[in-house]
Structure formats: structure tokens, C-alpha cells
Amino acid sequence: MDDVYVELAQMYDKFGISDFSVSFGDSMLKYFDCMYPNETFKKNLDICCGTGTLCGFFKDDGIQTKGVDLSAEMLDVARSKYCDVEFIKCNASEFNDGEVYDFITCTDDALNHITDIEDVKRIVKNANVLLRDGGLFIFDINNFDILTPGEYNKDSFNGYSKLSLVQSRDSDLIKTDVKYYEHDKLIWQKSLFERDYSISKLTQIFNREGFVLDSCSQHFLDEKRSEKWKLIFKKVE
Ligand SMILES: C[S@@+](CC[C@H](N)C(=O)[O-])C[C@H]1O[C@@H](n2cnc3c(N)ncnc32)[C@H](O)[C@@H]1O
Structure with a gap:
């Protein structure tokens, strides 16, 4: 896991990085209403939950939710925001609390940040157990x-801070150099890495673990087209 979150945790929400998860969460609720009007999606597990913003959004909507993340610093922020949501420090590929969930979420390209495809496979395998x-x-x-x-x-967010993200690509590995400045003075810098996973490769992984593709779109329902692919896989009954 990238150790950039040690520093980034405190400013993650302030720079609006977790806003995306809320707009995506809102679309998910609309999707349930539209595509599954007779099914219940009231129990959520948010893996790679970061600062817990999506869990907070679901909790406010009456959904039972729990967050799992590997970064102690991101979880500290999450717990300080939502004292009535349980946040657990654990690898998403290993988490098992004996509960069964209606839906698992993993937002803001968190899967791209898991650069070893074997880890992605373990996460999908584990999701089958949890759902x-x-x-x-x-x-x-x-x-x-x-x-x-x-x-x-x-x-x-305060008039004097800046986060600069410089991306470069080597084959399917994308490196982002993250630099944080205050009053134009460099305070810290770290790199984070993402893997470019194709939809066909991910579909293969999910199919092998007992899932079928339910939705794949760049614009969920009536959303604007975005730079992200939004995917839903359904555990086969
Ligand atoms: C890009 S952030 C996304 C945070 C959040 N989902 C959001 O939408 O704002 C990726 C998060 O994944 C976490 N993470 C990375 N690898 C993980 C793993 N194997 N298990 C659990 N969390 C992991 C990181 O600590 C980080 O908080």
C-alpha cells in the first residue's frame, strides 16, 4: 500500500478528494431503486474506505455500513467524523467478520491502487464469501x-496550500508524484502507483469467482460522462 496516506489523510477531505464517493453513492441508491425495486440493499461493507465519507453518506440514508482500510491515518480521520460507524484496520482481501452483506463498495479508483493483480483476485474471492x-x-x-x-x-482550501499531482506512465503502471506546498514552500512529497486494469481482465477475474457483470458505464444512469468506469458485478445465485 502507498504510504502517501500518512500525510494525505489530514488533507484528503479538505481538498475534496472524497467528494466523488458521495456522488457515486447517490447514483448507487438510484440504481437500486431503478434496477432492483423489489430487493433490499441495506447492509454495506465499504472496502478501502479511506476517510469513511461514503460510509457516512450511507449511514445518513439508513443503511447499515462498515468501513475497512489498511491505513491507520485514514481510519483515524474516518473515526473522528463518524463515531457511530465501525471502521476496521484490515486488508480487504482478508477481512471476514462472519457477517453477510447486500453490497460491497470500493470507490475512487481504489482497485487501481492495488497494483498486484494477485491482490485484486484475493479481494474478489473474499467478496464472494462476504456477499x-x-x-x-x-x-x-x-x-x-x-x-x-x-x-x-x-x-x-485555506488560501495558502496546494497539492500538485504529476502523473507519468510506464506500460500499465501509472506513477503520481504528489507534492504538498504551503505558501509555495514544499512541505512533503511522496509517490503513489496505480495499475491500468482492463475491463475484460477484471470481468474474467470476477467471472472466475462467481460473479456476472451487472453494469459497466462511464455515465451511471443520467450522470455526465466521466473519466472513470463504474462497474457492478453481481454474485451469482
Ligand atoms: C484512493 S483511496 C480511496 C478512499 C475512499 N474509497 C474514497 O472514495 O475516498 C484508496 C484507499 O485504499 C486503501 N487501501 C489500499 N490497499 C488496501 C487494501 N489491500 N486493503 C484495504 N485498504 C486498502 C488505502 O489505505 C486508501 O485509504
Whole structure:
């Protein structure tokens, strides 16, 4: 796991990085209503939950939710925001609390950040154990075909801070150099890595572990087209 989260945890929400998970979460609820009007999706496990923003969103909607992440620093932030949600420090490929979930979520290209495909396979295998029959695994991956490597800056939240993200690509590995500045002075810098996974490769992995593709779209329902692929796999009954 990238150790960038040690520093990034405190500013993750302030730079609006976790906002995406809420808009995606909102689309998920609409998707349930539209595609599964007679089914219940009231028990969620959010893996790679980061600062817990999606869990908070689900909790406010009356959904029972739990978050799992490997970063102690991200989980500290999550717990400080939502004291009534359980957040567990665990590898998503190993988590098993004996509960059965209606849907598992994994947002903001968290799967791309798991750069060893064997780890992705272990996560999918474990999801099959955790989900009920007909349960859904919902996630997004980056569409690196339309994300051109280069520099991206995140707006300051306090007038003097800046997060600069410079991406470069070597085959299917994408490196992002993250630099944090205050008053134009470099405070820290770290690199994080993502793997470009094709939809066909992921579909193969999910199929092998007992899932079928339920939805794959760049614009979920009536959303605007985005640089992310949003995917839903359903555990076969
Ligand atoms: C890009 S962040 C996404 C956070 C959150 N899902 C969101 O939408 O804001 C990726 C998160 O995955 C976590 N992570 C990476 N590998 C993991 C693993 N094997 N098991 C659990 N969490 C992991 C990191 O600690 C980090 O918090």
C-alpha cells in the first residue's frame, strides 16, 4: 500500500478528494431503486474506505455500513467524523467478520491502487464469501485512455496550500508524484502507483469467482460522462 496516506489523510477531505464517493453513492441508491425495486440493499461493507465519507453518506440514508482500510491515518480521520460507524484496520482481501452483506463498495479508483493483480483476485474471492447471493460489488476504475499524463493541481482550501499531482506512465503502471506546498514552500512529497486494469481482465477475474457483470458505464444512469468506469458485478445465485 502507498504510504502517501500518512500525510494525505489530514488533507484528503479538505481538498475534496472524497467528494466523488458521495456522488457515486447517490447514483448507487438510484440504481437500486431503478434496477432492483423489489430487493433490499441495506447492509454495506465499504472496502478501502479511506476517510469513511461514503460510509457516512450511507449511514445518513439508513443503511447499515462498515468501513475497512489498511491505513491507520485514514481510519483515524474516518473515526473522528463518524463515531457511530465501525471502521476496521484490515486488508480487504482478508477481512471476514462472519457477517453477510447486500453490497460491497470500493470507490475512487481504489482497485487501481492495488497494483498486484494477485491482490485484486484475493479481494474478489473474499467478496464472494462476504456477499449474499445476488449481492453486488460496486466500484470504479480510472479510464487511463482519456486521462492524459501530466500535472494536476488541487485548489487550496485555506488560501495558502496546494497539492500538485504529476502523473507519468510506464506500460500499465501509472506513477503520481504528489507534492504538498504551503505558501509555495514544499512541505512533503511522496509517490503513489496505480495499475491500468482492463475491463475484460477484471470481468474474467470476477467471472472466475462467481460473479456476472451487472453494469459497466462511464455515465451511471443520467450522470455526465466521466473519466472513470463504474462497474457492478453481481454474485451469482
Ligand atoms: C484512493 S483511496 C480511496 C478512499 C475512499 N474509497 C474514497 O472514495 O475516498 C484508496 C484507499 O485504499 C486503501 N487501501 C489500499 N490497499 C488496501 C487494501 N489491500 N486493503 C484495504 N485498504 C486498502 C488505502 O489505505 C486508501 O485509504
